[in-house]
Amino acid sequence: MAEFVTLEVHTNPWDAHITRGLLESEGIPVLLQNEHQVWANWPFSLALGGVQVQVPASSLPRAQAVLARRNSGEYQQEVFDQPIAARCEACGGARFARDVNWPQVALALVTLCWSSVIFPPRRGPMKCMDCGTPAGET
Secondary structure, eight states: OEEEEEEEEEEEHHHHHHHHHHHTTTTOOOOOHHHHHHHHTTTHHHTSSSSSEEGGGGGGHHHHHHHHHHTTHHHHHHHHHHHOOOOOOTOOOOEEEEEOOOHHHHHHHHHHHHSSSOOOOOOOOOETTOOOTTTOOO
């Protein structure tokens, strides 16, 4: 069984989970210590030493390199360098909005008034805001 060492300590579980997700996406196994105690009783976070992000001792140098890349902003730059994925096939526009299904909105309001229970209407299909073409159609 591999020996796990503490790589980082966070005062809240959210930051620890973000770090865990990043390391696991790079193929490094991760354990979170004290996570559940902190979720159950937030004031104990500092008393317990926070949520500890632990990795196998053999993976420590690789994990430190990943966190150094994160801290330098390299991953953030990769996100900004990605092109916009969705484009309208008819005009090339990148702005989309949902159509409002007014009969379903009216039905939801009538249902609310009648039974005090609302059944939210389904969302309409996405359409290009520049030319009005529904997404996925040419």
